[in-house]
Amino acid sequence: MDITKKKLNDAAAEDIISVQQAEALYKFLSIQDQDVPKFTFTHVLYYLGGLIAIGAMTLFMNLGWEIFGGAGILSISVLYAGVGLKITNSLAAKGLSIPAGICATFVVCLTPLAIYGLQQWLGFWPDESVYRDYHRYIKWNWLYMVLGTLAIGAVVAWKYKYPFLMMPIAVTLWYMTMDITAMIAGGDMTWQLRKIVSLYSGLLMIGLAFWVDIRSQRKSDYAFWIYIFGVIAFWGGLSAQNSNDEFSKFIYLCINLLMMAVGVVLVRRVFVVFGAIGSCGYIGHLAYDVFADSLLFPIALTAIGFGIIYMGILWQKYEFTITKTLRSILPTPLRELLEKIS
Secondary structure (H helix, E strand, O other): OOOOOOHHHHHHHOOOOHHHHHHHHHHHHHHHHOOOOOOOOOHHHHHHHHHHHHOOOOOOOOOOHHHHHHHHHHHHHHHHHHHHHHHHHHHHHOOHHHHHHHHHHHHHOOHHHHHHHHHHHHHHOOOOOOOOHHHHHOHHHHHOOOOHHHHHHHHEHHHOOHHHHHHHHHHHHHHHHHHHHHHHHOOOOHHHHHHHHHHHHHHHHHHHHHHHHHHHHOOOOOOHHHHHHHHHHHHHHHOOOOOHHHHHHHHHHHHHHHHHHHHHOOOOOOHHHHHHHHHHHHHHHHHHHHHOOOOHHHHHHHHHHHHHHHHHHHHHHHHHHHHHHHOOOOOOOOOOOOHHHH
């Protein structure tokens, strides 16, 4: 429920609360939500600047730094990390949690670069690949970088406890599944194998995110980024599967509808968004392939659309009763989580 100043003023106008209570309550809620990421200009600047800085050391790293050699890359990475931690501590002391979390995340994202420099310096780098390939290709020799990033990420997340720190950890978990598979497969990573690994690693990440959700009880949203990358990996692997028969495609639709339902129950939009995209893709398949020449298909689809709208009306009417009944049969931890977020 989104409580705005206007709604509180309207409640005061209806004599539900006094004007003084409305003002005091609005100030209290504003203080409570100041560290919650929102779509405001200030927060956009925070994340835009942070993502540019993180991208400079990861996705957008070019070949220019190779001239420093392994020792130079390691030294610069450690220097950057020290500056990042200094800024993190300074911002945390001022109560600026969001920029502090972004700076701490920047430090974690430096880890694979530092490990790459260390391996180059000590002569342990096994081939002619360079750091910028880390985010583009799947190779078994990235494993030291992956494991080191997870270790540093866990330590920094334990110390600072900022939800944004889960972003590099989630990405690294995704990378790790692919790299381990490449190692097991002897470097022969076929496209079909990649799709299967993405599918099942996504499921594992979703399960991990759910466990984190239950454990944290949404005190802070530590599961957000794990859900994001888990759903992307799962849905991407699922959608890339070959399905030559209509029954398989129908199962794909059912899974996407289930994702939407899970997203509504857990209040996680990422499930709903990707589930809706997949469902629309299936409807497009019906329209352009199965019923390309049918006169009745658009009419039937319209009727289904209005039927769904009517289901929404019924849900709104009986939502409290249905929700109460369904939650009564859920496990206690899940029921408590849903009560906190609804």
